[in-house]
Amino acid sequence: MTTIYLSLGSNMGDRAQQLARAVELLGQTAGIRVMRVSSIYETAPVGSVAQDDFYNICVVADTTLTPQEVLAVCQSIEQELARVRRIHWGPRTIDLDILMVDDYVIDEPNLQVPHPFMLERSFVLIPLNEIAADAVHPVAKKRIDELVYDDPEVRKL
Numbered sequence: 001m002t003t004i005y006l007s008l009g010s011n012m013g014d015r016a017q018q019l020a021r022a023v024e025l026l027g028q029t030a031g032i033r034v035m036r037v038s039s040i041y042e043t044a045p046v047g048s049v050a051q052d053d054f055y056n057i058c059v060v061a062d063t064t065l066t067p068q069e070v071l072a073v074c075q076s077i078e079q080e081l082a083r084v085r086r087i088h089w090g091p092r093t094i095d096l097d098i099l100m101v102d103d104y105v106i107d108e109p110n111l112q113v114p115h116p117f118m119l120e121r122s123f124v125l126i127p128l129n130e131i132a133a134d135a136v137h138p139v140a141k142k143r144i145d146e147l148v149y150d151d152p153e154v155r156k157l
């Protein structure tokens with residue numbers, strides 16, 4: 001059994017409903033037990049594409065699946081919720097990113113763990129700190145509550 005830390009985001013359609021449905025689908029997946037779900041945060045879009053504000057959450061789950069199997073589950077949930085990725089870094093119905101898997105460091109063509117951008121994303125660190133403050137980033141060797149920083153553009157609903 002390993003512990004996985006996920007970031008979920010949506011900025012198209014009923015954002016809260018998309019997030020709730022994604023968490024429901026995660027919980028219905030064999031081999032995944034959702035343990036904690038953060039509050040919803042409204043967040044300013046990061047990246048070069050002008051788009052609507054996101055709703056972001058983080059999820060902690062226990063799993064018997066491999067990281068690659070978890071990635072496949074995330075991708076299938078994105079498809080199920082009809083994620084339409086027209087523009088890279090553009091609007092999306094739902095986005096599920098694997099942040100950490102225990103203390104694993106993975107560098108595969110389709111999967112980098114810890115997530116390469118998580119330390120510079122307040123829309124990840126602030127929700128993650130709410131539910132996993134004592135989790136340790138396996139490369140930075142610091143707790144999430146040592147890595148998190150304030151950002152007025154990340155607003156708890």
Ligand SMILES: Nc1nc2nc(S)n(CCO)c2c(=O)[nH]1
Pocket residue numbers: 008009010043044045046047054056089090095097123
């Ligand atoms: N605030 C915010 N900005 C984002 N830019 C991208 S791309 N994404 C998708 C996650 O990689 C987000 C997001 O989830 N939230």
